[in-house]
Amino acid sequence: MPDNSDISFATSGIFSAAPTTLLAAIDAASSIITIDAGAFLFQRGDSGDALYAVGSGAIQIETSAADGRGRILNLMKPGDIFGEIALLDGGQRTADASAIGQTRLRRLSRRAFHQVLDAHPALARHLIEALCRRLRRLSAQAEDGAFLDIAGRLARRVLELADNPTGEVRISQEDLARHIGASRVSVNQHLQVWRGRGWVSLGRGRIHVHEREAIASFLGHRIDASRWGSFA
Secondary structure, three states: OOOOOOOOHHHOOOOOOOOHHHHHHHHHHOEEEEEOOOOEEEOOOOEOOEEEEEEEEEEEEEEEOOOOOEEEEEEEOOOOEEOHHHHHHOOEOOOEEEEEEEEEEEEEEHHHHHHHHHHOOOHHHHHHHHHHHHHHHHHHHHHHHHHOOHHHHHHHHHHHHOOOOOOEEOOOHHHHHHHHOOOHHHHHHHHHHHHHOOOEEEEOOEEEEOOHHHHHHHHHHHOOHHHOOOOO
């Protein structure tokens, strides 16, 4: 039997400050599911009936236009929680969610969520804070689209994805291009320049960041480069 102790809503920033009794109640009311690589967890238009925590693997959140063009909105990694908007209002999912590699998640259904909420009203405060963070992130993305060029958008996304102890991003250049609304050719051209300057190393489906502050320079005054420090 797999060890499910590594998948907990307690590992998320949303509930990191919640009391242990609330965390235990949330985990006890939830279940563990496994999604195969490439499979959809849900698709746009599906009913929003659950909150998810990623334990291993990753979930790609993507939307598409009427002409078939896709845009990756987010990549949910271990420790991330998603699905809170539809969980609260019961509305339809606004994007597709598919697994990158075999992915294990903890799932809290909307019905179970309401039962926990009735017993622990403090849960509402944590979710309100989560929604505010989501709104701030969406506002920042809209600002990026309005004021940053391709190099700036690429810099922000690479730094966000590489915000981990290894400084490594596991993502294809095609998917990275869809993250920022650019062509794969443009993304590759910028990455090759950065590699030539020693700022990054490139591999198949992988980017390793060496000089975070140099990359952050493309964001100008709109970012605190010291947030990420620098990896040797």
